[in-house]
Amino acid sequence: MRDDVVARIPGGDTGAIVAVLLVIYAAYVLAGVGLGFSLRGQLNTVATLTFFIGVFAMLSLALNLHWGYTGLFNIGIVGFMAVGIYVMALVSKPLYEAGGASQVGGLGLPIVVGMLAGMAAAALLGLVVALPALRLRADYLAIVTIAMSEIVRFSFLSGDFQQFQLFGERVGFGGGSGLILDYTDPIEAFFSVVGLWDAYLGVVDAFGVLIPTNPKPIVDGLVYGALLLGFVAAYFWLLKRTGESPFGRVLKAIREDEDVANSLGKNTNRFKIKAFMLGCALMGLAGVLWFMRSGAVTPNTFRPRITFFIWIALIIGGAGSNTGSVLGGAVFAALLYQGPRTLKNLIDAVLPSTNAPSGFGPAVAPLFSTLDPAPLLFYTLDSVRQLQLVFMGLVLIWLMHNRPEGMLGHRKETAAGIPLTAQRAQKRQAADGGGGDDE
Amino acid sequence: MSDAAESGGLTLGSGGPGIDEEYPLQAEGLRKAFGGITAVEDASFRVERGSVTGLIGPNGAGKSTTFNLITGMLDPDAGTVTFDGEDITGLEPHAIANRGLVRTFQIARELQDMTVLENMMLAPKGQRGESLWRSVTPGVRREVIDQESELLERVWEVLEFFDIDHLAEEYAGNLSGGQRKLLELSRALLTDPDVLLLDEPFAGVNPSLEKRLLEHIHELREQGYTFLLVEHDMDLIMENCGRVIVLHQGQILTEGAPAEIQANEEVIEAYLGGNV
Numbered sequence: 001m002r003d004d005v006v007a008r009i010p011g012g013d014t015g016a017i018v019a020v021l022l023v024i025y026a027a028y029v030l031a032g033v034g035l036g037f038s039l040r041g042q043l044n045t046v047a048t049l050t051f052f053i054g055v056f057a058m059l060s061l062a063l064n065l066h067w068g069y070t071g072l073f074n075i076g077i078v079g080f081m082a083v084g085i086y087v088m089a090l091v092s093k094p095l096y097e098a099g100g101a102s103q104v105g106g107l108g109l110p111i112v113v114g115m116l117a118g119m120a121a122a123a124l125l126g127l128v129v130a131l132p133a134l135r136l137r138a139d140y141l142a143i144v145t146i147a148m149s150e151i152v153r154f155s156f157l158s159g160d161f162q163q164f165q166l167f168g169e170r171v172g173f174g175g176g177s178g179l180i181l182d183y184t185d186p187i188e189a190f191f192s193v194v195g196l197w198d199a200y201l202g203v204v205d206a207f208g209v210l211i212p213t214n215p216k217p218i219v220d221g222l223v224y225g226a227l228l229l230g231f232v233a234a235y236f237w238l239l240k241r242t243g244e245s246p247f248g249r250v251l252k253a254i255r256e257d258e259d260v261a262n263s264l265g266k267n268t269n270r271f272k273i274k275a276f277m278l279g280c281a282l283m284g285l286a287g288v289l290w291f292m293r294s295g296a297v298t299p300n301t302f303r304p305r306i307t308f309f310i311w312i313a314l315i316i317g318g319a320g321s322n323t324g325s326v327l328g329g330a331v332f333a334a335l336l337y338q339g340p341r342t343l344k345n346l347i348d349a350v351l352p353s354t355n356a357p358s359g360f361g362p363a364v365a366p367l368f369s370t371l372d373p374a375p376l377l378f379y380t381l382d383s384v385r386q387l388q389l390v391f392m393g394l395v396l397i398w399l400m401h402n403r404p405e406g407m408l409g410h411r412k413e414t415a416a417g418i419p420l421t422a423q424r425a426q427k428r429q430a431a432d433g434g435g436g437d438d439e
Numbered sequence: 440m441s442d443a444a445e446s447g448g449l450t451l452g453s454g455g456p457g458i459d460e461e462y463p464l465q466a467e468g469l470r471k472a473f474g475g476i477t478a479v480e481d482a483s484f485r486v487e488r489g490s491v492t493g494l495i496g497p498n499g500a501g502k503s504t505t506f507n508l509i510t511g512m513l514d515p516d517a518g519t520v521t522f523d524g525e526d527i528t529g530l531e532p533h534a535i536a537n538r539g540l541v542r543t544f545q546i547a548r549e550l551q552d553m554t555v556l557e558n559m560m561l562a563p564k565g566q567r568g569e570s571l572w573r574s575v576t577p578g579v580r581r582e583v584i585d586q587e588s589e590l591l592e593r594v595w596e597v598l599e600f601f602d603i604d605h606l607a608e609e610y611a612g613n614l615s616g617g618q619r620k621l622l623e624l625s626r627a628l629l630t631d632p633d634v635l636l637l638d639e640p641f642a643g644v645n646p647s648l649e650k651r652l653l654e655h656i657h658e659l660r661e662q663g664y665t666f667l668l669v670e671h672d673m674d675l676i677m678e679n680c681g682r683v684i685v686l687h688q689g690q691i692l693t694e695g696a697p698a699e700i701q702a703n704e705e706v707i708e709a710y711l712g713g714n715v
C-alpha cells in the first residue's frame with residue numbers, strides 16, 4: 001500500500017525523496033517558528049539537519065551495497081569511517097612545526113589527496129578483513145568486522161601511534177587526546193581549487209543583508225550541507241549503476257544462494273571482495289565528510305553505536321533499495337537522531353518552568369505512592385535526549401513486527417543493464433531503431 | 440556470437456564442443472565419508488563424449504554426493520576427477536563450471552527473489568559487465584548494455600523452448616516445483632556447457648514436457664554435448680541412456696549398456712533386496 005503512495009508521487013523515486021525531504025524541512029521550520037528562532041537560528045537548524053541527512057544517507061547507501069545487495073553482514077562500519085578521516089588527516093594536515101598548536105603534523109598534501117587516501121585505506125582495511133572472513137560463513141564476517149572496528153579505535157587511542165615518523169615527517173594520530181584538524185577549511189580549499197573563493201566571499205557578504213553579524217558560519221554550513229547532498233546523489237548514481245549491471249546481478253545471486261552463483265561459474269569470493277571494498281571505500285569517504293570540518297577528532301567518537309545508527313537507518317528505509325536507503329538515512333537523521341533534540345527544545349519552549357525530577361527513582365515513586373504520573377511524564381520529557389536510544393529500540397521493534405522490509409525494501413530493483421520486461425515481441429519488431437537505455 | 444539455430448530454435452552459443460577426446464569426464468577412486476557414513480567409496484567411472492549416461496542407484500547410494508565431488512562442491516577424501524584430460528580435483532566450483540562442466544541440483548535452487556529473467560541472465564559466461572568498472576564507467580558501459588541486449592535475446596529463445604516464457608517476469612520463488620526444475624535446466628544450458636550433470640531433472644515435470652526435454656537432450660547429444668543423468672525412473676533410463684552406471688552403498692556396482700544392466704542379478708538384488 002505504501003508502494004502506491006510512492007507511485008503516486010510525481011517524479012518517481014527522485015520525487016519520493018524530494019517529497020520526504022520537503023516534509024522533513026517543513027516540520028523543522030515549523031518547529032523553529034514554534035521555538036521563536038531567529039532567521040539565523042532557522043538557517044542553522046536547516047544546515048545541521050542537512051548535514052546529518054547527508055551523512056546518514058551516504059552511509060546507509062554504502063551499507064546497502066554490503067547487506068542489501070550482497071548479504072555481507074558488516075557491523076564494523078564505524079571502523080572504516082575512522083580509518084577514512086584519520087588517514088585523510090595524516091595526509092592533509094600541514095607539516096609539523098615546533099611550537100604550533102598541534103602536537104603532530106601531517107604530510108601537507110592537498111585535501112583531495114587526503115580524501116582519496118582515506119578511501120583507499122578504508123578499502124584496503126576492508127580487503128584485509130574480508131580475505132579471511134569471506135571464506136567462512138556470514139556470521140564470521142560480523143564478528144570480524146565489529147572486532148576490527150574496536151581494534152581500529154584502540155589503535156588510534158594507543159600511545160604507539162600517537163606520534164611517529166613517516167617520510168621523515170613528524171606525524172601521528174594524537175592518541176586519546178585527539179587530533180587537531182588544522183588544514184585549510186575544506187570549503188575554502190574547494191572553492192580555491194575551482195577558483196571561486198573570492199566569489200564565495202562575495203556571496204557571504206551579500207548574505208550579510210539577511211544576517212548582519214558574522215554570516216560566514218551560516219553560509220558555510222548551508223553550502224557544506226548542499227555539498228553533502230551532492231555526494232549523496234553521486235553515491236546513489238554509482239550504486240544504482242552497480243546494481244543495474246551484470247556485476248550487481250551476481251551480487252544479488254550471492255545474497256540469494258552463493259553455491260548456485262558459484263556453480264554457474266561465478267568466482268563469488270572475488271565478487272564479494274570487490275563489493276566489500278567498494279562499500280568500505282564509500283564508508284571511509286563518508287567518515288571523512290562527516291568529521292573533516294569538526295576541528296578535531298578523538299578515537300572515542302568512533303564507538304559501535306554509530307554503526308548501529310546506520311543499520312537502523314537502512315532498516316527503516318529497506319535493505320535492497322537504493323531509494324529506500326536515502327529515505328531511511330533522511331528519516332533516521334530527522335526523527336531519531338536530530339528529532340529528540342528538537343523535541344526537547346520545543347517542550348522547553350512550551351513548558352518553560354516545569355521542575356522535572358532529578359532521577360528515575362523520584363520520577364517513578366509518586367506513581368506508586370499517590371498514582372501521580374506527572375513526575376514520570378516530566379522526567380521522560382526532560383530526558384528525551386538521553387532516551388534517544390530507547391526510542392530507536394522501540395522503533396526497531398515496531399518495524400520488525402509491522403514492516404520488516406522497511407519503507408521500500410519490498411520493492412525489488414532489477415539487476416540488469418536493460419529493463420527486463422515481457423514486452424519483447426514489440427521490441428524485436430522495432431529493433432535496430434537504436435537503444436537509448438543508457439544515459 | 441551464435442550459429443546453433445539448427446536445433447528447434449534453441450541457441451546455445453558457440454556451436455558444439457570440439458570432439459577431441461573419447462572420455463571427457465573420468466573419476467578415479469573417489470571417496471567421501473561424512474563422519475561414520477562413507478557416502479562414496481572407491482568410485483571409478485568414465486563418461487563417454489556425446490553420450491547420455493545414466494547414474495542410478497537406490498536412495499542414499501551416493502549419486503548426489505558423487506556430483507558434488509565432481510563439481511567441486513565437496514572435496515574428495517581420496518581420488519581424482521579428470522575433465523578434458525586435466526585434473527580438476529579440488530578446484531573451485533566456478534572454475535570447473537567455466538571449463539564447461541556444469542551441474543543442476545536435485546532440489547531445485549532457484550534464486551527466489553530474482554525474476555526468471557534475472558535468473559537466466561545470470562548464467563551466460565564471459566559477461567563484460569561482470570567487471571565492476573566497466574559497469575559503472577560512462578561510455579564503457581555502452582558495451583555492457585549492448586551485450587545485455589544480446590544475452591536477453593538468447594535468454595528469450597531458451598525460455599520459449601522450455602515453455603516458461605510466460606513466467607519471464609515472475610519471481611522464481613513463486614514457481615511450482617516442476618517449473619523450478621525447468622528453470623534450473625535452462626539456466627545451466629545458458630552457461631554453454633560441454634558436459635551437463637543433471638540430478639533428477641525430470642522430478643515434477645509433466646510427461647509431455649519431459650518427452651520434449653528428452654528429445655532436446657538427444658539433439659544436443661548429437662551435436663556433441665555429453666550428459667550424466669541421475670534418474671529413478673528405470674524405463675526412462677533404459678530408453679534414453681547409452682550407458683548406465685550403477686551405484687550401490689557408495690560403490691560402483693556395475694557399468695554397461697542398459698540391456699546388460701537390466702539383466703544383471705546384482706542390480707536387481709540391490710534394488711529389490713536393499714532397503715528401498
Ligand SMILES: Nc1ncnc2c1ncn2[C@@H]1O[C@H](COP(=O)(O)OP(=O)(O)OP(=O)(O)O)[C@@H](O)[C@H]1O
Pocket residue numbers: 473476477478496497498499500501502503504505545
Ligand atoms: N552433507 C552431508 N552430510 C552428512 N551426510 C551426508 C551428506 N550428504 C550426503 N550424506 C549421506 O551420504 C549418503 C549418500 O547421499 P546422496 O545424497 O549422495 O544419495 P543419493 O544417491 O543422491 O540419494 P537420493 O536418490 O535419495 O537422492 C547418504 O547416506 C546421506 O545421508
Ligand SMILES: [Mg+2]
Pocket residue numbers: 502503504545638
Ligand atoms: Mg540425490
